[in-house]
Amino acid sequence: MSKFGTSQSVARKEDVRFLTGAGTYIDDATPEGALHAIFFRSPVAHGRVQTLDVEAAREAPGVVAVFTAADLEGKLLNEIDAAVVTNRDGSHGAKPRRPVFAEDVVRFAGEALAVVIAETREAGLDAAEMISADFEELPVHLATAVGGTAIHDEAPENLGFDWAHGDADATDRAFAAAAHTTRLELVDNRAKAMPMEPRGCFAEWDGSRLHVAFSGQGVWGLKAELAKTMGLEKAAVRVTTPDVGGGFGMKASAYPEYFACAFAARELGRPVRWMSTRSEAMLTDCDGRDHVTVAEAAFDPDMRLTALRIDCVAGLGAYNGPYIQFIQSELALKVMPGVYDVQTTYFRVRGVFTNTPPMDAYRGAGRPEAIYVIERLMDASARTLGVDPVDLRRRSFIPPDAFPYKSAAGELYDTGDFERVLNRAIEEADLAGFAARKAESAKSGKLRGIGLSYYIESILGAQNESTTIAFTDDGMVELHVGTQSNGQGHETVFAQILEERSGIPFEKVRFVQGDSDRIASGGGTGGSRSVTMQGNSINHASDVMIERFRPLAEEELEVAGVDLVFEDGAFRVAGTDRAVDLMTLSGVARARGKSDLLVTTEEFTVPGRSYPNGAHFAEVEVDAETGGVEVVKYTVVDDFGYLINPMLAAGQVHGGVVQGIGQAVTEQVVYSEDGQLLSGSFMDYGLPRAADVPMIPFHAELTPSTANAIGMKGCGEAGTVGALAAVTNATLDALWDEGVRHVDMPLTPVRVWGWLQQAGRKAA
Numbered sequence: 001m002s003k004f005g006t007s008q009s010v011a012r013k014e015d016v017r018f019l020t021g022a023g024t025y026i027d028d029a030t031p032e033g034a035l036h037a038i039f040f041r042s043p044v045a046h047g048r049v050q051t052l053d054v055e056a057a058r059e060a061p062g063v064v065a066v067f068t069a070a071d072l073e074g075k076l077l078n079e080i081d082a083a084v085v086t087n088r089d090g091s092h093g094a095k096p097r098r099p100v101f102a103e104d105v106v107r108f109a110g111e112a113l114a115v116v117i118a119e120t121r122e123a124g125l126d127a128a129e130m131i132s133a134d135f136e137e138l139p140v141h142l143a144t145a146v147g148g149t150a151i152h153d154e155a156p157e158n159l160g161f162d163w164a165h166g167d168a169d170a171t172d173r174a175f176a177a178a179a180h181t182t183r184l185e186l187v188d189n190r191a192k193a194m195p196m197e198p199r200g201c202f203a204e205w206d207g208s209r210l211h212v213a214f215s216g217q218g219v220w221g222l223k224a225e226l227a228k229t230m231g232l233e234k235a236a237v238r239v240t241t242p243d244v245g246g247g248f249g250m251k252a253s254a255y256p257e258y259f260a261c262a263f264a265a266r267e268l269g270r271p272v273r274w275m276s277t278r279s280e281a282m283l284t285d286c287d288g289r290d291h292v293t294v295a296e297a298a299f300d301p302d303m304r305l306t307a308l309r310i311d312c313v314a315g316l317g318a319y320n321g322p323y324i325q326f327i328q329s330e331l332a333l334k335v336m337p338g339v340y341d342v343q344t345t346y347f348r349v350r351g352v353f354t355n356t357p358p359m360d361a362y363r364g365a366g367r368p369e370a371i372y373v374i375e376r377l378m379d380a381s382a383r384t385l386g387v388d389p390v391d392l393r394r395r396s397f398i399p400p401d402a403f404p405y406k407s408a409a410g411e412l413y414d415t416g417d418f419e420r421v422l423n424r425a426i427e428e429a430d431l432a433g434f435a436a437r438k439a440e441s442a443k444s445g446k447l448r449g450i451g452l453s454y455y456i457e458s459i460l461g462a463q464n465e466s467t468t469i470a471f472t473d474d475g476m477v478e479l480h481v482g483t484q485s486n487g488q489g490h491e492t493v494f495a496q497i498l499e500e501r502s503g504i505p506f507e508k509v510r511f512v513q514g515d516s517d518r519i520a521s522g523g524g525t526g527g528s529r530s531v532t533m534q535g536n537s538i539n540h541a542s543d544v545m546i547e548r549f550r551p552l553a554e555e556e557l558e559v560a561g562v563d564l565v566f567e568d569g570a571f572r573v574a575g576t577d578r579a580v581d582l583m584t585l586s587g588v589a590r591a592r593g594k595s596d597l598l599v600t601t602e603e604f605t606v607p608g609r610s611y612p613n614g615a616h617f618a619e620v621e622v623d624a625e626t627g628g629v630e631v632v633k634y635t636v637v638d639d640f641g642y643l644i645n646p647m648l649a650a651g652q653v654h655g656g657v658v659q660g661i662g663q664a665v666t667e668q669v670v671y672s673e674d675g676q677l678l679s680g681s682f683m684d685y686g687l688p689r690a691a692d693v694p695m696i697p698f699h700a701e702l703t704p705s706t707a708n709a710i711g712m713k714g715c716g717e718a719g720t721v722g723a724l725a726a727v728t729n730a731t732l733d734a735l736w737d738e739g740v741r742h743v744d745m746p747l748t749p750v751r752v753w754g755w756l757q758q759a760g761r762k763a764a
Contacts, residue, residue, distance in 0.1 A: 006500045009647030013506075014491040023243045026200040026215040027275050034202055034271035035064055037261050038124030040114040040131045041283065042106035045355040045675020046151065047135030049104055054114055056130040062123025065268060066131075067260070068114045069101040076100065076263045077229045080254055082320035085163045085329050093161030093351065096152035098319035098358070100229075100256040100263075106135065107151055107318035108356050109675050110283030115260045117272060140355045140675040144292045144315045151318060151353045158353045160316045163329040165336075165409065166346035174307035174344045178298035182381040187744040188291035188369055188724075190315065190669040191662075193362050194687055195486075197245025198276035199285065201258050203265035212262050213240045217252040218484045218524015219516045221322075225254045226262055241514030247486035248659070249361030250285050252526050253322050282680045287669055288362020290315035291328070291369055295377045298344075303385055305396040307344040308337045308408075310373060314359075316351045321360030325351055328359075331366030333409045334458035335721075338374040339418050339613060340396040345408040355675045363659055364717040365527060367457040368724055375453040375725035379732070389452055389729075390426070394419065404706070411458060413611050414707045421639050422454060424701045425615035429635035437619070437633075446621040448632075449734025453725035456613040459714045460527025464605040465534045466520060467541035468512075469498070471586035471598040477504050479538070480512040480601075482522020483530040488716060489648040490530060496644055497535045497710075501542040503569020503581050521603065528714035531644060533606055536708045540604035548597055549585050556580050556588060608707030612714050614638035616657070616722035618730040624738065627753030629665050629731055634696045636722070641705040641713035649715045650698035656719020657696050662688035663720075664727040668746045686746075735759075 017023050040054075054066045072078045078100050084093035102111050114131060118124035141148035146157050175181055201214035212226060219239040227234045244251070257274050265272045276284070291314045298307035314328035323331075329349045336347050382389040397418045398405050405413045434450050441448035468480035479498055483490060495509040512518060523533060546566050553571035554560045563574050570581040589597040619633035636653055643649050666686030670678040679685040704711030724745065732743045735752070739759030743752070 006496050006644045007642070008496070008645065010492055010496055010645055012489045012492045012648065013495065014489070025197055025243050025245055026202070026213060029213055029242045030202045030273045031204055031271040034273040035117050035119060035268065036121040036124045037257070037264065037272050037274040038116045038118065038121065038128045039112045039257065040116065040128050042102065042109055042111045042113055044106060044135050044137055045109045046138040046140045047106050048138060049102065049106065050134040050136055051132070052113060053132045057116055057127040060123065060127035060130055062119045063116060063127045064119065065117045065264065066114055066127070067117070067264060069099065069103045072101065072263065076259065078103070079229070080256065080259070081225060082322050083326060084320065085161050085325045087162050088164045093325050094152065094155040096154045096319060100259045109677060110357060111318070112256050112260070115264065117264050117268065140673070142354050142356065142671055142675060144290055144313055144352060144354070146313065146350060146352055151355060155353050160320065160351040160353050161325050161329070162350045164346065164348040165333050167344070168346045171307050171309050171344055171346035175296065175298045175309065178306055179301040180299040180303065180385055181296060182377070182384045183294065183296045184377050184380045186293045186295065186373060186376055188289045188293065188372055189663065189745045190287050190290040191362060191667045192282065192285060192287055192669055192685065193248040193250035195246025195248060195251070198278060198281045199251060199255065199257070200275035201261055202271055202273040203261040204271040205266045205269060209236050209238060210262055210266065211238045211240070212258060213242065214258055215244050215251060216241050216484070217247045217486060217526055218522060219514055220522055220524070222254050222258060223516045226259065229259055230262060230266070239516045241484055244484070244486045247525065248363045249288070249365050249526060251486070252524065253286055253360050255284070279680060282685065283677060284357055286321050286358050286360035287317065287356070288359065289369060289663070290359060293373050295373050297377055297381050299381070299385065303387055303392060303395055305340050305342045308342060310347045312349045314349055314351050315356070316353050317356045317358035318353060319358045321358040323361055323365070324359045327361060327366045331460060332370040334411055335367045335370050335456050336374070336409045337407070338371060339398060339416070339454055339456050341398045341402065342396065343408045356671060361526065363656060363720045364457070365460065367717065368660070368721045371453065371455045371721050372724040375455070376728060379451070379729045390422070393454055394422070412608065414608060414705050415703045416611065416613055416639065417703050418454065418613065421613065421637050421701045422615045424699060425617055425635060425637040428637055428697065428699050429617035431617070434619070441621050445624065447624055447734040447738065448619065448621050449730045449732065451618045451726045451729025451731070451733055453616045453722045453729065455616070455718065455722040456611050457528065457718055457721045458611055459529050459532055459609045461529040461533070462523040463533060463609065464523070464603055465537040466522055466601070466603045467534070467537040468519070468599065468601040469541055469545050475508070476510045477508050478510045478512050480519050481534050482519055483534045484514050484525045486525055488530065488652060489645070493531055493644050493648060494534060494538060497538045498542060501539050502546060504583065508583065528612065528716040528718070530716065532610060532708060532712045532714045535644065535710055535712060536606050537602070537604040539709060541600055541602040544602050545600040548600060549582060552585055552589060552594065552597065553580055556585065606708045610641060610705035610707045610713040612638065612640050612718045614718060614722060616726035618726040620727065620730045620734055622731065622734045622752060624756060627749035627751070627756065629747045629752055631661055631665065631692070631727060632694055634694050636696060636719070637699045637701050638715070638718055639701055639703050639713065640715045641702060642711035643700060643702070644712065646700065652715045653698050653719040654696050656717060657723045658688055658693050660720045660723020661693055661727055664724050664745050665747045666692065
């Protein structure tokens with residue numbers, strides 16, 4: 001096998017340019033002389049616009065134009081699309097219009113009212129200060145609860161949707177007949193993605209075609225939205241994405257700034273650029289999570305799970321994000337009821353509008369929310385029933401011989417061996433040694449706890465993906481993919497897959513992504529889909545390419561039929577050392593004028609979804625005098641099926657776990673009673689630092705997926721899906737002996753200290 005083949009920890013080839021400053025991010029790619037866009041944003045969270053005066057700004061030095069909603073009339077559809085779910089009663093979820101520029105009413109602090117287009121950023125900032133606006137302030141609704149003054153006429157009591165899955169009556173009967181029942185109320189706190197690179201875009205218009213470049217997770221959704229909003233044919237719109245410094249789901253959405261810049265570029269005939277500041281990101285980027293849930297479990301006399309009943313109220317923000325109604329309901333459903341063999345369930349979700357930025361995807365998109373509920377509930381049930389948390393989970397695991405297993409959600413789990421993974425996690429976490437570690441922590445005055453979370457997640461997004469393999473004149477091979485790297489290492493992994501299947505040398509592969517002109521279709525990145533869907537597509541395209549080259553190989557080697565085999569990356573005459581590889585054959589094809597062989601384009605649909613799963617053990621120490629929580633030991637054992645590059649998989653797990661630890665311990669979006677953001681900088685919003693997390697060993701206990709030919713299960717979001725409950729369960733375990741019976745995220749010092757005081761512990 002080549003040193004760059006699959007299942008090997010090959011160093012990322014893209015890191016050379018990233019680490020030497022040669023990456024091209026959106027701010028690097030902006031055309032020379034582009035105008036700067038500066039947005040004027042609402043200072044109030046909910047208000048009726050009385051006046052909006054932009055005339056002074058229009059006359060300011062260096063200002064080319066100022067646009068408001070009135071300027072869009074007849075030129076740009078002042079609306080961003082979003083999908084809605086089907087309610088319990090068969091109606092559709094509320095779909096209030098989300099404008100590019102607010103018109104009569106503003107609904108969150110930071111909502112765009114106007115944009116200043118200026119020669120320099122400084123001139124634009126100065127002019128934006130000259131814009132004046134007056135508002136009749138309206139009641140602000142912030143609670144993740146049904147009720148309050150309606151933000152939209154379409155949503156009385158702010159109820160955006162009321163969705164459910166399962167048989168309510170059968171579930172009620174199962175609870176009535178149960179030997180044991182448990183109940184838990186939980187808050188899943190609101191969090192921000194905060195990638196290293198904020199959002200940004202530029203737009204340019206050549207008179208017949210629009211080009212928009214943005215820092216995003218896929219180009220085709222925005223292309224379609226731009227065409228519709230601007231009244232263009234899709235062929236008249238090109239969308240590109242250069243290198244992206246992190247996305248985490250937040251950059252998958254279409255935002256007002258992209259449409260405003262496209263409109264301005266067309267109106268002015270000059271390129272227009274916008275780059276978010278971190279403060280703007282805090283105000284305007286979509287948030288994630290924000291759930292309040294009541295979860296109940298029913299058990300038989302042997303304490304095996306027999307039914308689940310979950311009632312969730314989920315925040316939507318001021319408008320529907322493109323995917324949020326589905327994230328809170330359908331996507332969370334995909335992993336209900338976790339890894340447990342229970343068929344009687346009822347899962348209800350109500351989405352509510354609040355005077356805050358719209359909610360949407362954040363790493364995991366529904367699955368971390370669902371697993372958090374299930375795994376917190378299982379831990380709470382174990383304490384209520386007096387059973388070891390590990391043992392209680394074992395009793396209800398789906399057994400290995402039950403696969404493929406159709407879950408209560410209707411998902412077909414293809415493979416899994418949860419007992420084997422859990423046993424490995426117990427060994428790697430040294431569960432037997434925990435008591436000694438707890439005693440050692442006590443000597444230092446620290447309370448130590450351990451928490452388990454066994455997660456499962458579903459690969460999301462389209463099951464089809466496109467691939468083009470093109471031999472170029474300079475001796476390279478271009479690999480065009482429909483996914484979009486946000487820093488995960490796609491350039492490396494996909495080159496490994498191509499070399500393994502076709503023999504094309506790793507170092508000869510040139511990666512092409514994020515260009516709607518060069519790549520006809522694609523699903524972008526999100527939902528842990530990229531390597532599974534794109535990898536299988538690359539394999540399929542490679543197979544087609546090999547067969548297309550076979551007749552030429554037969555000519556070159558003067559052999560045909562079964563005597564010609566393709567193995568070890570080349571066509572070979574069976575039983576001899578005579579061989580010719582594809583790179584050589586591409587030169588022959590070019591010399592003979594057979595240019596059609598040099599480009600192979602294929603779209604491939606993966607037959608089914610796969611379901612990564614794994615066990616997380618977290619250990620924390622709590623300083624009882626201050627309430628400080630420190631994650632001191634963390635162990636992960638994952639079943640990702642077949643691993644293409646174990647090192648990169650470990651990196652994905654590490655990043656996901658750190659984001660989970662951040663939300664669990666330090667992160668929370670906070671608003672004042674009148675809807676002003678209080679956590680608007682890194683001084684106030686607690687992103688985890690390196691000192692806040694321990695080393696995180698990654699272990700794999702693999703069961704190859706049967707849903708795709710490679711056997712992969714995806715790994716991009718698994719760390720976050722498992723981490724939330726593991727850390728929170730560990731913290732409650734640490735506090736239990738002190739009389740604390742419930743905790744919620746975030747586990748900040750002031751909250752933990754407060755719980756300890758309420759439980760009767762006296763501070764020194």
